[in-house]
Amino acid sequence: MTLLEKDGVRVTVDADGALATVTLTNPAKRNAQTPALWRALAEAGRRLDGAVRVVVLRAEGVSFSAGLDRRAFTPEGIDGEVSFPALARRPDGEIDAVIAEYQEAFTWWRRSDLISVAAVQGHAIGAGFQLALACDLRICADDVAFAMPETTLGLVPDLGGTKPLVELLGYPRALEVCATGRTLHAEEAERTGLANLVVPAAELAAAIEDLTTALLAAPRAAVTETKALLAAASAHTPEVQREAERAAQTRRLRDLTGLGE
Structure with a gap:
């Protein structure tokens, strides 16, 4: 296990071959x-090496x-x-650079060589919601409460959460959720596809x-x-997507028969 401490904040990284677990460790707050x-x-x-295939993001405590x-x-x-x-009060360019640095924590979870899974219990609010959205998949406890209140505070979600939220919920519902700041509970999260699976809180670890x-x-x-095919599908025409499928399958066939590069 690796303990990362940045200015008093602790995050643990536990890598075991192809599986890594990243844990938020500040349950008191x-x-x-x-x-x-x-x-x-x-x-x-x-810090994750090339052996890692799946990353689980979890958090200690009730939220x-x-x-x-x-x-x-x-x-x-x-x-x-x-x-x-x-x-x-800083110039626009400096503000942009600061926010871009913040966003780095939310961008790597969808790397092409990984599948990331968020194990979400209790509150996932604002930046917490966006961190869950940063992952490819979300398994949620039945006490989960998602909300995006930035707009109600006079701000916008700026940590990479707007694109996956629209992809999962569709534009009308994503707009309504963000503009009102309302809470999405477990039933709605599972029904809308925000949660891949909802389980009793006591069963979350086993489901993961x-x-x-x-x-x-x-x-x-x-x-x-x-993963690459699915990630690009929404931006492709059917013809381009079929071409991408053919190219990917050609690579797989050659690899399976020992003819790959």
Whole structure:
């Protein structure tokens, strides 16, 4: 197990061959998010070696993540970090660069060579919701509560969550969820596809284990090719998608027969 500490924030990375688990470890604050946490999560992604095929993101305590640490909104801010009021006074280019650095914690989860799974219990609010959305798949406890309240605070979701939210819920529902900041509970999350599976909280760990075992059963190259096909499908015309399928299958056939490069 690797313990990453960034300015007092702890994230653990436990890699066991093809499976890695990244854990948020601040249950006393419901895993509230800070720039230090984002730096630690970005570092976690950089630490994973090429053997890892599946990454599980989990959190200690009753909540996955209750969102951004509200101290960021105060003039004093979080110790050692620029406060949002101070950030707003910087030039546009500097603000853009700061937010881009924050986003790095949310971008690597959908790498082409990995499948990422969020194990979500309790609150997944704002930045917590976006962190769950950053993963390919979400297995949720039946007490899950998703919400995106940024708009109600005068802000926008800016940590990469808007695209996957629209892909999962569709534009009208995603707009309604963001504009109202309302909560999506377990039944709606599963019905709309936001959650791949909802289980009793006591069964969350077992459900994650079952899924990761299944994900690791197929040959890696086949899973990687399939993920790439599915990820690109919405941007392709049917003709382009069929061409991509043919090219991928050609590579697989040659690999299986020992004729690949």
